[in-house]
Every structure is written in C-alpha cells, then in structure tokens.
Amino acid sequence: MERARGLFVDGIGAAAATSGILNQLQGRIYGLLYLQPEPLSLDEICEALQQSKSNVSVNVRALVDWNLVRQIHRAGSRKDHYEAATDFWRVMREIMERRFRWNIRQVLATVAETERAATAGRSKLGKDDGAFLTSRLEGLRSFAQAVDDGVEAFAEGRPFTSEPLQRIRVIQ
Amino acid sequence: MERARGLFVDGIGAAAATSGILNQLQGRIYGLLYLQPEPLSLDEICEALQQSKSNVSVNVRALVDWNLVRQIHRAGSRKDHYEAATDFWRVMREIMERRFRWNIRQVLATVAETERAATAGRSKLGKDDGAFLTSRLEGLRSFAQAVDDGVEAFAEGRPFTSEPLQRIRVIQ
DNA sequence: CCGTACGTTCTAATATTTCCGAACGTTCGG
DNA sequence: CCGAACGTTCGGAAATATTAGAACGTACGG
Numbered sequence: 001m002e003r004a005r006g007l008f009v010d011g012i013g014a015a016a017a018t019s020g021i022l023n024q025l026q027g028r029i030y031g032l033l034y035l036q037p038e039p040l041s042l043d044e045i046c047e048a049l050q051q052s053k054s055n056v057s058v059n060v061r062a063l064v065d066w067n068l069v070r071q072i073h074r075a076g077s078r079k080d081h082y083e084a085a086t087d088f089w090r091v092m093r094e095i096m097e098r099r100f101r102w103n104i105r106q107v108l109a110t111v112a113e114t115e116r117a118a119t120a121g122r123s124k125l126g127k128d129d130g131a132f133l134t135s136r137l138e139g140l141r142s143f144a145q146a147v148d149d150g151v152e153a154f155a156e157g158r159p160f161t162s163e164p165l166q167r168i169r170v171i172q
Numbered sequence: 173m174e175r176a177r178g179l180f181v182d183g184i185g186a187a188a189a190t191s192g193i194l195n196q197l198q199g200r201i202y203g204l205l206y207l208q209p210e211p212l213s214l215d216e217i218c219e220a221l222q223q224s225k226s227n228v229s230v231n232v233r234a235l236v237d238w239n240l241v242r243q244i245h246r247a248g249s250r251k252d253h254y255e256a257a258t259d260f261w262r263v264m265r266e267i268m269e270r271r272f273r274w275n276i277r278q279v280l281a282t283v284a285e286t287e288r289a290a291t292a293g294r295s296k297l298g299k300d301d302g303a304f305l306t307s308r309l310e311g312l313r314s315f316a317q318a319v320d321d322g323v324e325a326f327a328e329g330r331p332f333t334s335e336p337l338q339r340i341r342v343i344q
Numbered sequence: 345c346c347g348t349a350c351g352t353t354c355t356a357a358t359a360t361t362t363c364c365g366a367a368c369g370t371t372c373g374g
Numbered sequence: 375c376c377g378a379a380c381g382t383t384c385g386g387a388a389a390t391a392t393t394a395g396a397a398c399g400t401a402c403g404g
Contacts, residue, residue: 003293004293004305007285007289008286008309011278011286012279014282015279018275018278019192019275020191020192020271023391023392025393034308034312035305035308037300042350042351051393051394052393052394052395053350053351053395054394054395054396055392055393055394057352057353058393061352078349078350078401078402079349079350079351080350080351086308086311086341086342086343087342088315088337088342089315089334089338089340092319092337099192103191106183106186106187106190107183107184109183110179110180110187111180111183113179114179114180114183117175117176117179118176121176128209132209133177133207136206136258137180140206140260143260143261147264154332154333155334157335158333159331160331160332160333161329161332162261162327163329165260165261168260168261169258170260171258172258195361195362197362197363214380214381223363223364224363224365225380225381226364226381226382227362227364229381229382230382230383231362233382250372250373250379251379251381252380
C-alpha cells in the first residue's frame with residue numbers, strides 16, 4: 001500500500017516539476033494529501049516527505065494560494081491541517097486566469113508599448129520598415145487577443161474553437 | 173526605432189521567462205527575429221543581444237525545435253540564417269501536444285501505475301482505505317482524461333467546452 | 345500572565361540552470 | 375588537399391532556485 005502511495009507521490013511530483021506551474025515538492029505534497037482521507041498536519045507532511053518544516057511551510061502556502069490545498073482548523077489542536085482540494089475545474093480556472101491569461105496580457109502590453117514607441121519614433125524609420133513593423137505587431141496582437149478571448153470564454157463555460165486562431169495570418 | 177525593437181525584445185523575453193516553456197533568452201531571440209524583415213545570422217543575433225555564440229546556438233536550436241524559428245540557407249553564404257515563424261496556430265498546437273498533453277499523460281500514467289500497485293497490495297489494505305484510494309484515483313483519472321480529450325479536440329479544430337470538466341466530482 | 349507548541353522568516357548550504365570561452369569537427373572556396 | 379569560416383560541444387564560472395536549521399513572533403492552555 002505505502003508502495004502505491006509512494007509511486008503516486010513521486011509520479012505527481014515529476015509531473016509537477018515539468019508543469020511550469022508547480023515545483024516537484026509542491027507536486028509531492030499535493031500527491032500525498034490527495035490520497036489521504038483525513039487532513040495532515042505540517043509535521044506529518046514533513047515526516048512523510050522527509051523535508052524540513054520551513055521548506056514544507058512555504059510550499060504548502062503556494063499550494064493554498066493556487067486553491068490546490070485547503071487549510072483546516074481542527075478543534076482541540078493548535079496545529080494547522082491541510083487537505084487536497086478536489087475541485088479540479090476550479091483549480092484549472094485559477095491557472096488559466098492567473099498564469100495563462102496573465103502571460104498573454106504581458107504579450108499584449110509589450111505589443112502596445114512597442115507600438116507607442118514606434119509611433120513616437122516614426123520619423124527615424126524608413127517607410128517600409130515602419131509598415132513592416134506595424135503589421136508584425138498587429139499580427140501578434142490579434143493572435144494574442146484571440147487567445148485571451150478564447151480562454152476567457154472557455155473559463156466561463158462557453159465553447160472555445162480554434163477557428164479564429166487558425167484564421168490569423170501574419171505578413172511575411 | 174531601435175528603442176521600439178528593444179522594448180519588444182525585452183518584453184517578449186520577460187513573458188517567455190514566466191511562460192514555463194521558453195526561457196528569457198529564447199524569448200528575446202524570438203522577439204528580435206520577429207521584428208526583422210530579413211533572416212539574421214547567428215553572429216548578428218549574438219551582437220544584437222550581447223550573448224555568446226554558444227549560448228545563442230543552443231537556444232536558437234530550442235526555438236527551431238518548437239517550430240518558432242526556421243533555419244534559412246542563403247545562397248552565397250556559409251552562415252545559417254534564422255527567421256521567426258509566424259504561424260502562431262501551428263506553434264500553439266505544437267505546445268499543446270508536446271508540453272500540455274504530454275504533462276497530462278504523465279498524470280494518467282502515474283494514476284495507472286498507482287492503481288496497479290494498489291490492486292497488487294490490496295490485501296494489506298483496510299477495505300475503507302482501499303475504496304477511498306480507488307475512488308480518488310478514478311476521480312483524477314477521469315478529469316485528466318477529459319482534459320486530454322478536450323485538448324485533442326481543440327487542436328483538431330473541434331470546439332472545446334468546459335462542461336465535461338465541470339461535471340467531474342471527486343469523492344470527499 | 346507564563347511557558348510551550350506552533351508556523352514563519354532569515355541566513356547559509358546545496359543543487360540546478362544559465363552562460364561564456366576554448367577546443368573541436370565539418371564544410372566549402374581556393 | 376589546405377585553410378579559414380562556421381556551428382557545436384565541453385568544462386567550468388556565475389546566477390538562480392531549492393532546501394535545512396536556527397531565530398523569531400504569536401497564541402493558546404494552564
């Protein structure tokens with residue numbers, strides 16, 4: 001049995017490590033909690049994963065922040081307990097909003113800022129160069145905007161199609 | 173002008189650094205190439221970004237590998253030249269396949285492996301414990317499978333709805 | 345009010361990633 | 375063939391992320 005749980009903890013840890021969102025330990029903590037019928041204390045997590053309390057503390061907090069783990073206050077104990085969240089859809093929405101869309105908006109902000117700087121310094125540009133630059137920026141902007149709109153729709157429960165994304169063509 | 177391009181390069185670099193897919197330099201290289209009307213040689217990229225040839229070489233290769241950059245052989249020059257790919261939809265599909273779905277499959281593989289180990293060691297388990305574990309594994313499996321199916325559908329141009337994902341409930 | 349059990353923060357160590365420059369192998373024009 | 379112009383690989387240096395342990399602040403049971 002502990003063999004099965006151990007495999008799970010390490011497997012989820014490995015998946016987390018390549019996710020770009022969680023690190024390996026966060027994945028292992030989540031994997032551990034997910035297969036527990038009752039919440040675990042910080043000390044129990046440290047013991048199970050053989051990690052220091054400081055390390056577990058900070059990484060549990062990150063999981064709570066992603067709504068992947070909930071903090072439980074148990075009557076009669078001064079220890080915080082933690083349980084895995086199981087509403088995956090909510091977690092996925094959180095990730096789409098706070099990671100994916102946030103990243104897309106970075107791109108949109110960069111495009112807008114570059115547009116402004118290009119317009120301001122237009123006189124320094126050859127006509128062709130300026131036109132090329134503008135059209136490239138517009139191509140990226142429209143794609144990023146379409147992705148952002150699509151993810152928003154998806155998160156709100158509306159269907160998301162790749163058709164608008166496939167349509168976008170950038171000038172060569 | 174170079175002001176505008178510089179803002180773009182650094183902005184895309186920053187976005188890449190938090191993407192979980194590319195690192196900062198890869199983002200800066202892509203940003204540089206994207207605003208160039210003509211392909212650039214390795215040396216020109218090094219010069220523009222103030223990076224060593226070895227560093228640029230390896231990171232350009234990663235971009236080529238993601239289909240974000242194409243290698244161009246120019247007649248009369250022994251140098252390789254590189255240009256930014258502009259078919260964003262193709263790149264997005266590549267990322268969904270090779271990063272996102274691959275990651276989901278890691279989870280599915282872990283669940284399957286854990287299932288097997290749990291079944292093999294069932295005798296060591298209390299009945300309730302075994303039932304709990306099985307139901308948790310099934311909950312994660314069904315969600316991961318639904319995501320995998322949805323992403324596949326989306327990549328193939330069919331619409332993708334969150335409805336099946338929202339429906340999945342894991343036993344508390 | 346103490347004293348202790350607890351979680352957090354800070355500092356230092358360790359591991360990992362990023363980066364440079366040198367050495368290397370390959371290819372192409374002479 | 376030879377030599378120089380390439381891109382790549384390798385080893386180590388520098389920067390960054392992860393981890394442990396000690397010091398700290400807080401709150402709760404006595």
